Amino acid sequence: MKVQLKSLLTAAILLAMPFSSAVASEGLNSGDTAWMIVSTALVMMMTPAGLALFYGGMSRYKNLLNTFAMTFVSYCLASVIWVMWGYSIAFGPDKAGIFGGLENMFLAGIGVDSLSGSIPTYVFVLFQMTFAGITVALVLGSVVDRMKFSAWIIFAVLWVTFIYCPIAHWVWGGGWMGNMGALDFAGGTVVHINAGVAGLVLALVLGKRIGYGKEAMFPSSIAFTSIGAALLWFGWFGFNAGSQLAADGVAGSAFLVTNTSAAMGALAWMFAEWLVDKKPTVLGLASGVVAGLVAITPAAGFVNLPAALIIGFVAGLLGFYFVAKVKHKLGYDDSLDAFGVHGMCGLWGALATGLFANPAVNEAGKGLFYGNSKQLWIQVVSIIATAVFTAVGTLIVIFITKLLTGGLRVTEENEVAGLDSSIHGERAFEI
Amino acid sequence: MMKIEAIIKPFKLDDVKEALNKIGIQGMTVSEVKGYGRQKGHKEIYRGAEYAVDFIPKIKIEIVIAADRADQVVETIREAANTGKIGDGKIFVIPVEQALRVRTGETGADAI
Numbered sequence: 001m002k003v004q005l006k007s008l009l010t011a012a013i014l015l016a017m018p019f020s021s022a023v024a025s026e027g028l029n030s031g032d033t034a035w036m037i038v039s040t041a042l043v044m045m046m047t048p049a050g051l052a053l054f055y056g057g058m059s060r061y062k063n064l065l066n067t068f069a070m071t072f073v074s075y076c077l078a079s080v081i082w083v084m085w086g087y088s089i090a091f092g093p094d095k096a097g098i099f100g101g102l103e104n105m106f107l108a109g110i111g112v113d114s115l116s117g118s119i120p121t122y123v124f125v126l127f128q129m130t131f132a133g134i135t136v137a138l139v140l141g142s143v144v145d146r147m148k149f150s151a152w153i154i155f156a157v158l159w160v161t162f163i164y165c166p167i168a169h170w171v172w173g174g175g176w177m178g179n180m181g182a183l184d185f186a187g188g189t190v191v192h193i194n195a196g197v198a199g200l201v202l203a204l205v206l207g208k209r210i211g212y213g214k215e216a217m218f219p220s221s222i223a224f225t226s227i228g229a230a231l232l233w234f235g236w237f238g239f240n241a242g243s244q245l246a247a248d249g250v251a252g253s254a255f256l257v258t259n260t261s262a263a264m265g266a267l268a269w270m271f272a273e274w275l276v277d278k279k280p281t282v283l284g285l286a287s288g289v290v291a292g293l294v295a296i297t298p299a300a301g302f303v304n305l306p307a308a309l310i311i312g313f314v315a316g317l318l319g320f321y322f323v324a325k326v327k328h329k330l331g332y333d334d335s336l337d338a339f340g341v342h343g344m345c346g347l348w349g350a351l352a353t354g355l356f357a358n359p360a361v362n363e364a365g366k367g368l369f370y371g372n373s374k375q376l377w378i379q380v381v382s383i384i385a386t387a388v389f390t391a392v393g394t395l396i397v398i399f400i401t402k403l404l405t406g407g408l409r410v411t412e413e414n415e416v417a418g419l420d421s422s423i424h425g426e427r428a429f430e431i
Numbered sequence: 432m433m434k435i436e437a438i439i440k441p442f443k444l445d446d447v448k449e450a451l452n453k454i455g456i457q458g459m460t461v462s463e464v465k466g467y468g469r470q471k472g473h474k475e476i477y478r479g480a481e482y483a484v485d486f487i488p489k490i491k492i493e494i495v496i497a498a499d500r501a502d503q504v505v506e507t508i509r510e511a512a513n514t515g516k517i518g519d520g521k522i523f524v525i526p527v528e529q530a531l532r533v534r535t536g537e538t539g540a541d542a543i
Binding site: 058216217218219277279281283284287323324325327328337 | 475476477478479480482483484
């Protein structure tokens with residue numbers, strides 16, 4: 001009798017427990033959700049901490065705080081714009097494949113229990129927001145040391161709204177590029193080519209810094225830049241592995257190739273610099289890390305380990321060559337190499353995705369080396385479309401900004417005195 | 432009274448200070464300066480942008496001493512700071528008009 005009761009009780013208890021969803025089916029998956037919340041926090045840190053330090057350390061000392069300020073305020077602006085109308089333009093109901101409608105303005109129609117796949121929509125909204133934040137912040141890397149703070153704020157608001165959000169919609173929000181079959185796992189076009197080209201355009205319009213090419217412009221702190229690169233690397237795990245929007249095998253694969261590409265990029269840049277300039281620099285190591293990370297971004301969830309080794313290696317060499325050699329020959333002042341590193345390595349990454357996308361890693365992607373020659377051409381189209389739209393769009397945004405602020409550039413006196421004192425009235429350090 | 436101004440290589444400061452203490456010189460003023468003479472600077476390259484760094488860090492020591500001790504002090508510093516390589520520095524001897532101790536108001540030889 002006792003035995004029967006015990007087994008009945010056990011059966012009852014077992015039946016009453018809900019089945020844990022080891023396999024993500026419909027409904028909220030707490031594993032995915034936990035991972036995506038963490039991912040979002042990782043990417044968030046990349047902007048006001050990682051990028052601020054990375055860029056700030058490369059700025060001249062008299063502008064160190066201004067670089068921090070532009071980066072920090074970019075993230076704050078993006079945070080607010082995104083939840084007001086940015087998310088809706090990027091991920092709202094598709095209008096003709098170009099942008100999303102404003103139905104989700106102020107996140108209307110989305111509630112606490114709304115789901116995007118297996119995660120709460122609110123988490124998805126925030127995850128995507130961090131991408132908008134860092135993309136616009138990347139653009140400022142081309143124009144440090146000489147832009148009016150008020151002009152940057154207006155530029156950032158307009159740029160996120162009219163340039164970033166539409167492109168995000170095209171690729172990820174149900175727009176024409178995604179529908180065409182373009183592969184961009186975590187933002188090779190949306191983030192890096194976009195920001196790189198926009199930065200170049202803005203740098204060309206603003207003009208070179210006073211004394212560029214003649215005066216010595218020492219970076220304020222390579223130590224800061226190095227720490228910044230390390231924080232970016234750390235955060236990039238959320239950027240890439242989080243773009244799977246789930247805690248699964250593909251996320252694990254993206255995690256693996258991200259680290260590998262970063263390390264290869266660092267080593268390649270370091271060895272190239274050692275060979276050519278006779279000294280391996282810490283700035284080179286830090287720069288190579290970012291080059292490798294940029295290149296693997298569109299490919300992260302599609303390629304295998306051997307491909308990652310190649311992608312990172314080429315990115316390091318390409319970045320070094322473009323930044324240390326080509327830029328000086330062409331003479332433009334892309335101050336912190338937003339175009340040289342993000343634009344060019346993003347381009348390589350987007351093409352590499354078209355070559356190396358491996359259906360055994362992710363059935364959604366098949367590249368040239370796996371028998372799909374069409375993919376490479378799709379990638380080329382997506383690169384060109386992004387670059388053209390960004391170039392033209394950024395020019396228009398610049399024009400409007402100029403009208404509203406009476407000019408983008410600080411006065412010569414302020415530029416020479418330094419923006420920390422002239423704009424912010426502050427010093428970075430009390431030495 | 433004479434003022435001895437000595438520009439020396441930074442790592443030689445301890446040797447010079449000890450040598451001066453041994454001959455009874457108990458005080459000095461030291462500052463970090465930059466300069467160059469025959470010793471060339473070096474090159475720094477940041478992402479391909481090459482900069483010549485002409486100025487080399489040095490230490491300047493200033494001592495005011497009774498005129499009859501000047502030669503001894505100069506020779507002591509020279510011996511202690513010497514490495515035999517370019518960039519060892521220079522020593523200058525400058526006459527001093529007047530000296531005054533802030534705490535007591537003493538002047539002249541009583542002040543140094």
